[in-house]
Amino acid sequence: MRNIFAVPIRDQILIYAPLHNLAALVSPTLALRLRDLLASGEPAGDGPLGELVDLLRDEVTEPAPLQGEFVPSALGLLPTRGCNLACRYCGFIASEETQFVMSLEMARDAVNWYMDQVQRSGAPHAEIHFFGGEPFCVEAVIDLAVHLAQRRAAEIGCTLRFEVATNGTFSEARCYWTADNLDTVVLSFDGPADVQNLHRPYKDGSGSFDAIARNARILSEGANSVYFRACITEATVGRMPEIATWFCQEFRPDAVSFEPLQPTPWSDNAGLVPPDPWAFAHNFIAAAQILEAHGVRPVYAPAEIGARQVTFCPVGKDFVIVAPDGVLTACYLLRGEWEARGLDLRLGRMNTDQNGAVQIDPEAVESIRGFNVHNKLFCAGCFARWHCAGGCHVNHILGSQPGDYDRLCIQARIIALYNILHAMHHDELAHTWLQDHAALARSVWQASDRLADRDGTL
Ligand code: SF4
Numbered sequence: 001m002r003n004i005f006a007v008p009i010r011d012q013i014l015i016y017a018p019l020h021n022l023a024a025l026v027s028p029t030l031a032l033r034l035r036d037l038l039a040s041g042e043p044a045g046d047g048p049l050g051e052l053v054d055l056l057r058d059e060v061t062e063p064a065p066l067q068g069e070f071v072p073s074a075l076g077l078l079p080t081r082g083c084n085l086a087c088r089y090c091g092f093i094a095s096e097e098t099q100f101v102m103s104l105e106m107a108r109d110a111v112n113w114y115m116d117q118v119q120r121s122g123a124p125h126a127e128i129h130f131f132g133g134e135p136f137c138v139e140a141v142i143d144l145a146v147h148l149a150q151r152r153a154a155e156i157g158c159t160l161r162f163e164v165a166t167n168g169t170f171s172e173a174r175c176y177w178t179a180d181n182l183d184t185v186v187l188s189f190d191g192p193a194d195v196q197n198l199h200r201p202y203k204d205g206s207g208s209f210d211a212i213a214r215n216a217r218i219l220s221e222g223a224n225s226v227y228f229r230a231c232i233t234e235a236t237v238g239r240m241p242e243i244a245t246w247f248c249q250e251f252r253p254d255a256v257s258f259e260p261l262q263p264t265p266w267s268d269n270a271g272l273v274p275p276d277p278w279a280f281a282h283n284f285i286a287a288a289q290i291l292e293a294h295g296v297r298p299v300y301a302p303a304e305i306g307a308r309q310v311t312f313c314p315v316g317k318d319f320v321i322v323a324p325d326g327v328l329t330a331c332y333l334l335r336g337e338w339e340a341r342g343l344d345l346r347l348g349r350m351n352t353d354q355n356g357a358v359q360i361d362p363e364a365v366e367s368i369r370g371f372n373v374h375n376k377l378f379c380a381g382c383f384a385r386w387h388c389a390g391g392c393h394v395n396h397i398l399g400s401q402p403g404d405y406d407r408l409c410i411q412a413r414i415i416a417l418y419n420i421l422h423a424m425h426h427d428e429l430a431h432t433w434l435q436d437h438a439a440l441a442r443s444v445w446q447a448s449d450r451l452a453d454r455d456g457t458l
Pocket residue numbers: 302378379382383384385386388389390391398405408409410412413
């Protein structure tokens with residue numbers, strides 16, 4: 001029963017059992033009958049209710065945290081924490097860490113270590129991601145890592161995939177190279193010129209729009225996957241449908257991910273504030289419909305109902321990220337950001353004075369695997385727990401009381417519910433539900449969505 005949820009959608013109840021891959025809309029009376037039958041174990045008889053009970057009585061296995069031997073699932077390289085832009089919301093701007101640049105020796109040793117692990121474990125696939133700062137500020141590290149990993153993968157006989165998260169301001173020649181050599185490009189691109197230049201200027205204050213628009217066009221024509229990642233503020237939330245339309249008319253991304261601004265002292269100084277969550281959810285859904293009509297996948301990561309996971313991100317997935325100073329971490333944020341929250345996300349370190357020997361700390365591995373939704377009691381009764389998994393371990397501070405949802409929970413819950421109704425082809429109902437604020441609020445503000453916790457008022 002703990003993985004069977006019931007959420008009111010206007011005058012019906014959405015029964016949602018993600019681990020059974022099941023969703024059904026029923027009347028409140030039927031939902032209570034369903035609860036009682038499941039709790040009592042009584043025979044449910046034939047007919048649609050009986051079928052539903054039978055399906056929901058199937059045993060399911062909850063996603064589990066990783067256990068046992070540490071085998072890196074992917075390698076992340078941070079060539080530098082520095083960047084050529086000075087985005088108005090970026091928390092990296094003032095960090096001392098931005099001065100560090102990864103040496104070529106460290107990049108070589110990290111790739112060799114990772115590919116050795118792939119070979120030793122017999123994994124059929126290797127995965128290398130580049131993050132920053134702006135990774136293309138140190139192109140030599142990317143070139144070396146790509147060529148070395150390709151050679152090692154050919155020797156081992158495994159497949160290999162590269163992904164980069166970039167601001168997309170590289171030269172035209174580098175853009176063609178990227179289109180030809182990297183499999184997925186996640187491009188931070190906030191929208192038309194006025195938005196992009198306001199949010200994401202160069203350090204001298206000039207706009208970055210022209211460079212990124214040119215490169216977004218080149219990448220759109222390449223064979224690789226291109227995701228646009230747009231940061232949304234209170235000022236741009238109402239423009240999400242317009243931004244989606246413009247992205248589709250001007251470019252050909254495979255997916256567009258909209259993310260609400262994560263406030264920093266720098267965004268506060270620039271007068272940029274996060275969007276209202278209700279407005280974000282409404283506008284995301286309007287934008288999603290436009291994107292889908294153009295064959296572009298809309299993404300709001302915490303509401304991806306296809307996911308079944310215990311952690312939202314690399315943390316807890318044995319993903320190893322190598323920082324320019326040789327520290328191995330589970331999270332790509334600056335160390336100071338997670339330390340400020342009292343977290344230690346170090347997995348080990350590379351010893352550059354010992355031929356790049358890599359030390360993984362087993363206690364750190366255990367501790368970081370513990371960052372998972374099983375340990376987030378706040379999320380225990382949320383229907384989205386196996387999709388959102390509690391969100392970012394650093395920046396999403398969960399409430400102390402069940403149902404004490406913050407703006408991130410509110411928008412994740414609305415968008416996930418919309419995604420479920422859309423997947424069920426109940427778009428008309430989804431539309432009327434979204435227009436009915438009282439009904440929407442009833443869906444959002446349930447302290448527990450578990451069917452077993454629903455009382456006679458359901
Ligand atoms: S309670 Fe909030 S953080 Fe937890 S799973 Fe639900 S939406 Fe995500």
